[in-house]
Amino acid sequence: MRQSFNHHLKADVLIIGGGFSGLWAAISARRFVENVLIVDKGPKDWGGLGTSSGGDFQCVQDTTVDAALDDLVYYHDGLCDQELLETILTQSFERFQHYERLGVTFSRDEKGKLKAIPQRNLTHMKMLLVRPYGTGGPSMRDALVREANRLGVRRLGRMCVNELLLDEKGEAVGAVGFHAQSGETFAFSAPAVVMATGAGGWKPSYIFMSNSTGEGAYLGYKAGAALSHNEFMHIWNVPVLFAWEGQTGLLPVGARFVNAEGVDFMKEYYSPTLGANTDTTYNCRGMAFEARAGRTPIYFDTSPISAENVELLKPVHGWAKINYDRLIADEGLDFFKEKSMWMPQIMWHSGGLATNHDYETAVPGLFAACRCRGLDPGVYMGGWALCTTAVTGYITGGNAARRAQEKGLALFNRTRAAEAMARALAPLGREGLPAKDLVRETQEIVYPYEVCLIKSERSLKKALARVERAKEAFLPRLSAKTPHDLAKLQEGLSMLQAAELFVRSSLLRTETRAGHHREDYPQRDNDNWLAWIHAERGPDGEARLYKVPVPLERYRIKPYRYYMDNFTFPGSETAR
Numbered sequence: 001m002r003q004s005f006n007h008h009l010k011a012d013v014l015i016i017g018g019g020f021s022g023l024w025a026a027i028s029a030r031r032f033v034e035n036v037l038i039v040d041k042g043p044k045d046w047g048g049l050g051t052s053s054g055g056d057f058q059c060v061q062d063t064t065v066d067a068a069l070d071d072l073v074y075y076h077d078g079l080c081d082q083e084l085l086e087t088i089l090t091q092s093f094e095r096f097q098h099y100e101r102l103g104v105t106f107s108r109d110e111k112g113k114l115k116a117i118p119q120r121n122l123t124h125m126k127m128l129l130v131r132p133y134g135t136g137g138p139s140m141r142d143a144l145v146r147e148a149n150r151l152g153v154r155r156l157g158r159m160c161v162n163e164l165l166l167d168e169k170g171e172a173v174g175a176v177g178f179h180a181q182s183g184e185t186f187a188f189s190a191p192a193v194v195m196a197t198g199a200g201g202w203k204p205s206y207i208f209m210s211n212s213t214g215e216g217a218y219l220g221y222k223a224g225a226a227l228s229h230n231e232f233m234h235i236w237n238v239p240v241l242f243a244w245e246g247q248t249g250l251l252p253v254g255a256r257f258v259n260a261e262g263v264d265f266m267k268e269y270y271s272p273t274l275g276a277n278t279d280t281t282y283n284c285r286g287m288a289f290e291a292r293a294g295r296t297p298i299y300f301d302t303s304p305i306s307a308e309n310v311e312l313l314k315p316v317h318g319w320a321k322i323n324y325d326r327l328i329a330d331e332g333l334d335f336f337k338e339k340s341m342w343m344p345q346i347m348w349h350s351g352g353l354a355t356n357h358d359y360e361t362a363v364p365g366l367f368a369a370c371r372c373r374g375l376d377p378g379v380y381m382g383g384w385a386l387c388t389t390a391v392t393g394y395i396t397g398g399n400a401a402r403r404a405q406e407k408g409l410a411l412f413n414r415t416r417a418a419e420a421m422a423r424a425l426a427p428l429g430r431e432g433l434p435a436k437d438l439v440r441e442t443q444e445i446v447y448p449y450e451v452c453l454i455k456s457e458r459s460l461k462k463a464l465a466r467v468e469r470a471k472e473a474f475l476p477r478l479s480a481k482t483p484h485d486l487a488k489l490q491e492g493l494s495m496l497q498a499a500e501l502f503v504r505s506s507l508l509r510t511e512t513r514a515g516h517h518r519e520d521y522p523q524r525d526n527d528n529w530l531a532w533i534h535a536e537r538g539p540d541g542e543a544r545l546y547k548v549p550v551p552l553e554r555y556r557i558k559p560y561r562y563y564m565d566n567f568t569f570p571g572s573e574t575a576r
């Protein structure tokens, strides 16, 4: 057993993950403390997923917070933390202004009014745009990194964190990790630790999303924090043969999906009121029912979009532009003139750390920002992620820094850190199964449509049996040849945990709501299920699931309309 580590770094606030949430947390933390350290398993300052994003940003600017919150309660079918969301909405405009101060330019019309596209047929939830299309994410990353530089935030890249350190009282005091290329080992001590590791997921093909494997949830859960929203995931429509980003702006301006018979199936069969201008999860559910009815392939049809909107939404910069040009040159396909074949793909897992309204988990000193905190019931709106990275990152960083001020130094225990490091490195160099086999196995567990889109007790129990077999087959035998393999191994473990919690929580929620569709329970069941499911690691290592009711008695908005009622999928006709 290796007894030590190569480096010991101290910080007031340690931030794990250098995406937009982590960068916002660092910028905010610097208001209160000097020594802020970001560590990220990717290249230094790559900015996480945000850099490849369109830069679409939700904020409350031409409506009221109350009206926007009312839309969200409706959109989430009542399953939303109204107090938390109200704070996010309230602070969204400040972060938009902050971005502008940092040099990001949002699109305005000739009168100076911000251009905004309503999302998912909602009245008050609109996303702002950064144009030309393709410049948004990079300009935001550059702005945040510039600001982090100005504030003296330290950043380390290629640093894979693989265990949190707790003191005798069970409070977070740091973490251990290793350099994913050199293999050098690191211990970090800090009286406040922020998880900003992004969403969970199972390595889809979508641009850079294979990086998002939910390690914040994995590490936090092992350290004793609870997780929530595990039964939900975001399913996205993607082209079968190439990558495309931006449908969230295309659907509101007329794009639609058609089946093999040329029928706009969402409008015709499942939602005459919304058609395809809705969340991708609902469109994908429609696709799955079309596949069952034998009416595939499915095509994305951009022909109804006006010439003016094509100009607004056409990529003119960055990877998206390269993609667009190559499609025309190499495949003879003009995305805006022809139909292209599309399919559903799991995008990310909604499961994440459960926190209080200060974004602190049940482990004192461990905070969670944005996507590694459970937030959404499997439905999403364009621009919402960047809004929440900015707002929740900023709030979390500030709260973590105030804790660091109160606590002073972290009670760092060298022996515990060395033991944690030894545990992390144990698979290195031993004979066994490579991480890629585990990754593949977890994908095969969750990807079938009857597990992720149209669930039933039968299909979920089958998936659970496969999870159990995977735990037995893989956990004792995983191995890594290099530090890079070791980093991949942790991703695989995190994916397996997420698969298990997704399946177990989906089995428990015996109703249909938002992104969760149970074919055998097609009704919404407010009496029993206006509640979140939390998961904790029991003393035997097994998951313990329990309900946490939505505290409606405290909330101003009592749910009175439900977005799911816009849809009638097979089997749900008699449900309402």
Ligand SMILES: Cc1cc2nc3c(=O)[nH]c(=O)nc-3n(C[C@H](O)[C@H](O)[C@H](O)COP(=O)(O)OP(=O)(O)OC[C@H]3O[C@@H](n4cnc5c(N)ncnc54)[C@H](O)[C@@H]3O)c2cc1C
Pocket: 016, 017, 018, 019, 020, 021, 022, 039, 040, 041, 042, 047, 048, 049, 050, 051, 052, 053, 054, 055, 056, 057, 058, 159, 160, 161, 162, 196, 197, 198, 199, 206, 207, 208, 209, 211, 212, 215, 216, 245, 369, 370, 371, 372, 382, 383, 384, 385, 386, 387, 389
């Ligand atoms: C192509 C694309 C376009 C998008 N466009 C938009 C858009 O226009 N508007 C919008 O609102 N949203 C958009 N999104 C979504 C949005 O970009 C992301 O949800 C958001 O940027 C996530 O930020 P984050 O900081 O929470 O997580 P991430 O960006 O995922 O960052 C997490 C970081 O944590 C690091 N990390 C993870 N585990 C570890 C570990 N164990 N040790 C150390 N580091 C670790 C990762 O390397 C990563 O850098 C888009 C996403 C994609 C992929």
